[in-house]
Amino acid sequence: ATTIPFTRNIFDPMDFTPMNLSVIPKIKRKTTHAFELALPVIFQSGVQHLAESPDGMATVPAYVKSYLQNFPSSWDDTKLIDGYPGKFVVMARKAGSKWYIAGINGEGNGKTVQIDLSKFNGKKATMITDGEADFSFSQKEIRSKNQAFNMKAFGGFVIVVEQ
Numbered sequence: 001a002t003t004i005p006f007t008r009n010i011f012d013p014m015d016f017t018p019m020n021l022s023v024i025p026k027i028k029r030k031t032t033h034a035f036e037l038a039l040p041v042i043f044q045s046g047v048q049h050l051a052e053s054p055d056g057m058a059t060v061p062a063y064v065k066s067y068l069q070n071f072p073s074s075w076d077d078t079k080l081i082d083g084y085p086g087k088f089v090v091m092a093r094k095a096g097s098k099w100y101i102a103g104i105n106g107e108g109n110g111k112t113v114q115i116d117l118s119k120f121n122g123k124k125a126t127m128i129t130d131g132e133a134d135f136s137f138s139q140k141e142i143r144s145k146n147q148a149f150n151m152k153a154f155g156g157f158v159i160v161v162e163q
Contacts, residue, residue, distance in 0.1 A: 001035075001039065001104060001106060002083070002084075002085065002087055002088055002089050002104060002105075002106030003086050003106075004016075005042055005080075005083065005089045005091060006083070006089075007085070013044045013046040014043065014044070016043050016045055018036070018039030018040045018043050018050065018051070019036045019039050019040055019050045019052060020036055020052065020056070021033055021036055021052055021056040021057070021059070021060055021135075022052065022053045022056030031104075031154045031155075031156075032130045032134075032135065032152055032154060032156065033130065033136065033137055034128065034129045034130040034137060034151075034155055034156040034157050034158070035104050035130075035154055035156035037064065037128060037158055038102035038103060038104050038156035038158050039102075039104070040071060041093055041100045041101070041102035041158060042089055042091050042104055044075065044093075048071070048072075048073050048074070060137065061137055061139070063128065063137075064128060064137055067128060067158070067160070072095030072098075072100070074095065075094060075095055076094045076095060077093065077094040078091065078092070078093050078094075079091070079092040079093075081101065081103075081115060082114075082115075086106060087105075087111075088103065088105045088106060088111055088113070088151070089104055089106075090102070090113050090115065091103075092120065097163045098160055098161065098162050098163070099120040099122065099159075099160070099161040100158065100159070100160055101115065101117075101120070101158070101159040101160075101161065102157065102158045102159075103149065103151055103156055104151070104155075105151040105152070105154060105155050105156060107153065107154070108153045109153055110153055110155070111150070111151045112148050112151075113148070114146070114147070114148050114149075115146075115147060115149060116145065116146045117142065117144075117145050117146070117159075117161060118146065120163075121163055122161035122162055122163055123162060124141070124162045125141070125161045125162070126139065126140070126141055126142070126160050127140050127142050127157055127158070127159045128157065129149075129151075129156070129158075130151075130152050130155045130156070130157075142159065
């Protein structure tokens with residue numbers, strides 16, 4: 001997942017169905033829920049569709065449902081913020097007056113990334129990341145313009161910057 005944005009997806013949309021928040025019997029997923037939530041921003045697809053079941057959506061907080069309900073179907077601009085193939089990716093995509101910034105960590109150790117949010121000219125920034133418990137979320141408002149963000153092993157985050 002951390003190689004594709006630097007290879008196939010760098011020049012063209014791809015056919016990929018991102019995101020799975022459900023627990024699937026007999027399949028052990030390494031990635032966290034926030035990693036999965038970040039994939040629709042990281043990967044560009046000609047037709048944006050999400051793979052999720054009603055059972056999976058029944059377990060997520062209202063703010064995650066709201067994020068997904070308002071998720072754009074296309075992008076106006078894209079910026080690679082940071083990353084290294086096979087290790088991590090931080091990508092920003094603009095839709096209308098909002099920037100969606102997402103990061104995923106493809107390694108088994110936690111990772112810290114520095115993001116200068118002042119580049120996105122936002123008045124408000126909200127982050128959804130991994131919660132303390134396995135397969136949980138946490139949401140917070142971001143007030144600092146230049147900040148370090150921590151990602152769990154195989155974790156991720158999304159930030160919505162509103163102008």
